[in-house]
Amino acid sequence: xxxxxxxxxxxxxxxxxxxxxxxxxxxxxxxxxxxxxxxxxxxxxxxxxxxxxxxxxxxxxxxxxxxxxxxxxxxxxxxxxxxxxxxxxxxxxxxxxxxxxxxxxxxxxxxxxxxxxxxxxxxxxxxxxxxxxxxxxxxxxxxxxxxxxxxxxxxxxxxxxxxxxxxxxxxxxxxxxxxxxxxxxxxxxxxxxxxxxxxxxxxxxxxxxxxxxxxxxxxxxxxxxxxxxxxxxxxxxxxxxxxxxxxxxxxxxxxxxxxxxxxxxxxxxxxxxxxxxxxxxxxxxxxxxxxxxxxxxxxxxxxxxxxxxxxxxxxxxxxxxxxxxxxxxxxxxxxxxxxxxxxxxxxxxxxxxxxxxxxxxxxxxxxxxxxxxxxxxxxxxxxx
Numbered sequence: 104x105x106x107x108x109x110x111x112x113x114x115x116x117x118x119x120x121x122x123x124x125x126x127x128x129x130x131x132x133x134x135x136x137x138x139x140x141x142x143x144x145x146x147x148x149x150x151x152x153x154x155x156x157x158x159x160x161x162x163x164x165x166x167x168x169x170x171x172x173x174x175x176x177x178x179x180x181x182x183x184x185x186x187x188x189x190x191x192x193x194x195x196x197x198x199x200x201x202x203x204x205x206x207x208x209x210x211x212x213x214x215x216x217x218x219x220x221x222x223x224x225x226x227x228x229x230x231x232x233x234x235x236x237x238x239x240x241x242x243x244x245x246x247x248x249x250x251x252x253x254x255x256x257x258x259x260x261x262x263x264x265x266x267x268x269x270x271x272x273x274x275x276x277x278x279x280x281x282x283x284x285x286x287x288x289x290x291x292x293x294x295x296x297x298x299x300x301x302x303x304x305x306x307x308x309x310x311x312x313x314x315x316x317x318x319x320x321x322x323x324x325x326x327x328x329x330x331x332x333x334x335x336x337x338x339x340x341x342x343x344x345x346x347x348x349x350x351x352x353x354x355x356x357x358x359x360x361x362x363x364x365x366x367x368x369x370x371x372x373x374x375x376x377x378x379x380x381x382x383x384x385x386x387x388x389x390x391x392x393x394x395x396x397x398x399x400x401x402x403x404x405x406x407x408x409x410x411x412x413x414x415x416x417x418x419x420x421x422x423x424x425x426x427x428x429x430x431x432x433x434x435x436x437x438x439x440x441x442x443x444x445x446x447x448x449x450x451x452x453x454x455x456x457x458x459x460x461x462x463x464x465x466x467x468x469x470x471x472x473x474x475x476x477x478x479x480x481x482x483x484x485x486x487x
Contacts, residue, residue, distance in 0.1 A: 171328050172353060214244065217264035217292035218274045224283045225255040235282055236263045240270025262292055311382050313395045319374045320396035320404050321366040326350075327387040330360040338384060339366045343373020346404060365396055367404035 223232065229247050236242065247261035265271055271291070278289035315322075323335065335348050346367040353359050368374040374395075381393040402408055407415060 172356065172359065214264045214292075216266065216268050216271045217244075217262055218271055218289050219260065219262055219292050219294070220274075220287055220289050221260040222285055222288045223257070223259060224285050225250055225257060225259060227283045227285075228256050229261075231283070232257070232261060233263075236274055236277070239273035239277070240265045240267060264292070311379060313378070315395040315397055317371065317375055317378075318395050318398075318401050319368045319371045320401040321368070321374055321377060322392075322394045322396045322400060323364045323366060324362065324392035324394070325389055326360050326362050326364060326391060327389050328359050328362070329387060330364065334386065335364060335366065338381070338386075339377055342368075342377035342380065344369040349404065365400055365404060 218236075220232070220236070229245075232247060233242065233245050242263060243266050244264040245261065246264075248258045250256055250258055263274060265274070275289055275291070277287060279286050281287070321339075326335075330350060332348050332350050335350070336345070339345065339348065346369055348364060348366050350364040351361040353361060366374075366377070368377070378393055378395065381391065384391045384393060396404075405414075407413065
């Protein structure tokens with residue numbers, strides 16, 4: 104009896120423990136489910152709020168565009184506040200980051216003992232490169248830019264600066280040695296000579312780049328709506344002779360600029376000079392985007408090309424009117440201007456020239472063969 108009672112007690116306690124464990128699991132699942140539903144609800148609310156803000160921003164932008172199209176002034180305070188609030192922090196962070204990258208990846212003044220290392224694998228870690236060249240001497244500065252893509256730890260080159268020239272000589276001796284299966288190229292940090300023998304000037308001004316090849320027509324973008332032909336001509340005519348400046352305007356309001364224009368130069372060299380010198384050209388507080396125009400823009404600025412004609416000759420100055428001296432007067436101070444008689448040639452218009460003939464008239468006037476019976480005239484050939 105004692106043994107059976109103990110077995111029954113053991114089974115009862117096990118059932119209670121399993122039931123309590125199951126209850127806790129159910130409660131835990133419910134709690135997790137509630138938290139999950141709450142997070143989903145919060146995410147939906149956040150998405151709704153973002154969508155509402157986007158709709159509101161689009162609506163405001165449409166209203167501003169309508170005002171600009173009508174020629175009305177749009178307050179710049181709102182635009183400045185929006186740019187500061189939305190993009191101000193991001194722009195500052197990007198500017199600081201880019202400045203820090205460019206300043207840290209270039210040789211600084213006063214750093215005489217350094218080498219440039221290239222041709223190592225993108226998968227090589229920075230610590231590996233630093234330890235490899237650390238055996239040559241004490242490193243004062245190590246500049247290795249990050250890779251531009253995922254999985255790339257570098258851009259294939261770096262600068263290593265030491266505290267003595269002996270360390271530089273040891274580092275130069277490592278040229279053509281392999282690191283991670285790649286033969287390294289090591290040269291002095293102040294050596295800017297290429298393989299073809301040309302020497303680069305690190306302080307030289309870099310030429311600007313354009314999406315289109317160089318041509319005599321320049322595309323001018325990001326223009327204010329108040330831009331006029333004269334305001335653009337005042338800046339671009341200093342670089343050379345212009346055919347014309349074409350400002351794009353609205354059809355219903357020709358006094359308002361669409362935001363872009365074209366400058367047609369007579370010579371390609373003048374257009375190149377204007378392109379290089381107008382990289383930081385501002386008009387009414389906005390930086391003008393200057394690019395080479397497309398082939399279509401070049402042809403539209405020179406319509407005689409599509410017509411197969413020659414370039415029009417420049418306008419000659421008008422001839423001076425004939426001077427007529429009064430009779431019995433030799434003093435040139437008494438010379439009078441006589442109007443020049445212009446003989447106009449009257450032209451008779453030929454209305455029948457290049458005039459299309461009606462189809463019925465052309466059919467009726469067409470020459471026709473005779474349909475009557477004609478008498479035979481000729482010789483008859485017979486064969487025996």
